[in-house]
Amino acid sequence: MIYPADKKISIVIPSHNEEKNISYLIEQLRETLSPTGYAYELIFVDDGSRDNTLNELKINAELHSNVFYVELSRNFGKDYALKAGIAMANGNAVITMDADLQHPPQLILKMLKLWENGYDIVYTYREGENPHGKGYQKVTSKLFYKGLNMLSDIKMENGTADFRLIDEKVVKQLKLIDEYEIFFRGIIKWAGYKQIGVPYIPSKRHTGEASYSFSKLVKLAVGSIVAFSARPLYIVSLIGLFFSTLAILYIPYVLVSYFLGYAVSGWASIIATIAFFGGLQLLVMSVIGVYVGKIFMQSKHRPHYIIRSSNVVIVDNDFIRI
Ligand code: UDP
Ligand code: MG
Numbered sequence: 001m002i003y004p005a006d007k008k009i010s011i012v013i014p015s016h017n018e019e020k021n022i023s024y025l026i027e028q029l030r031e032t033l034s035p036t037g038y039a040y041e042l043i044f045v046d047d048g049s050r051d052n053t054l055n056e057l058k059i060n061a062e063l064h065s066n067v068f069y070v071e072l073s074r075n076f077g078k079d080y081a082l083k084a085g086i087a088m089a090n091g092n093a094v095i096t097m098d099a100d101l102q103h104p105p106q107l108i109l110k111m112l113k114l115w116e117n118g119y120d121i122v123y124t125y126r127e128g129e130n131p132h133g134k135g136y137q138k139v140t141s142k143l144f145y146k147g148l149n150m151l152s153d154i155k156m157e158n159g160t161a162d163f164r165l166i167d168e169k170v171v172k173q174l175k176l177i178d179e180y181e182i183f184f185r186g187i188i189k190w191a192g193y194k195q196i197g198v199p200y201i202p203s204k205r206h207t208g209e210a211s212y213s214f215s216k217l218v219k220l221a222v223g224s225i226v227a228f229s230a231r232p233l234y235i236v237s238l239i240g241l242f243f244s245t246l247a248i249l250y251i252p253y254v255l256v257s258y259f260l261g262y263a264v265s266g267w268a269s270i271i272a273t274i275a276f277f278g279g280l281q282l283l284v285m286s287v288i289g290v291y292v293g294k295i296f297m298q299s300k301h302r303p304h305y306i307i308r309s310s311n312v313v314i315v316d317n318d319f320i321r322i
Pocket of ligand 2: 098100102205210
């Protein structure tokens with residue numbers, strides 16, 4: 001019989017300007033996890049916070065021997081912060097969650113049960129609409145998942161969260177992925193294995209402000225769709241094909257008109273045609289440009305994040321505190 005104490009759970013928490021949430025989250029996680037008997041560690045990734053987050057982490061790491069932190073050299077974005085944390089995690093299962101307590105810690109118990117029942121990945125998705133989102137976010141979030149599901153080969157529930165449990169064998173594979181602009185929610189679906197989704201109702205942010213601006217969300221949305229599909233390229237080439245066929249059919253009409261002497265002043269139609277095709281070409285080129293940009297960034301093989309400091313080094317798959 002394997003007891004929970006023989007298994008270790010790593011919890012990875014990307015944190016950007018979360019000074020007032022860190023201690024509270026740790027307390028909540030301790031209350032939730034201690035009774036389970038599992039050994040566990042909390043790995044916080046300070047993703048370029050400008051507030052006191054790092055200091056809070058250092059204080060807590062002194063207080064609790066299972067609290068670790070990784071300070072990134074600047075703000076790399078949540079998915080890279082997740083990647084940095086997962087790289088350090090060596091538990092039998094890894095759980096990722098937000099630092100702002102929007103992901104209810106109690107749900108971890110349900111995740112652990114499902115994991116013990118043989119699931120390799122237990123992911124969560126928001127039940128219904130986001131009650132705490134801004135008005136426009138309800139629309140954009142729906143559009144994003146619709147667009148992603150339509151344009152790419154993965155299918156995701158609306159409101160899929162970065163709150164999930166991943167078995168160590170999946171983690172091992174995830175660590176091998178060297179993808180620029182990695183989008184974990186998509187990668188998890190793409191990975192396969194035995195997965196199950198659990199709906200949850202997000203809590204209100206404990207304190208502070210969500211750090212995603214509208215422009216960041218647009219970049220994330222475009223990046224994620226492009227990361228999972230070349231379908232936009234096919235779609236624009238189909239549109240291109242359709243209109244060039246129309247143009248080819250139009251040429252005989254122009255020639256006949258010319259020879260019959262009907263070729264009268266066609267200023268409006270010429271301008272309209274030029275403007276339309278000019279716009280269409282720009283659209284097609286910009287879609288191609290997005291993909292070329294991706295190739296360019298990937299081809300540089302830069303590290304995906306840089307660690308400025310940490311209270312942990314890994315030697316032979318073991319944590320050593322420094
Ligand atoms: N986060 C991060 N880097 C960023 C933005 C956010 O590590 O550049 C973290 C943040 O601290 C939180 C989680 O990602 O733990 C979710 O961020 P947030 O609450 O701002 O977004 P939302 O709740 O809207 O998804
Ligand atoms: Mg949040």
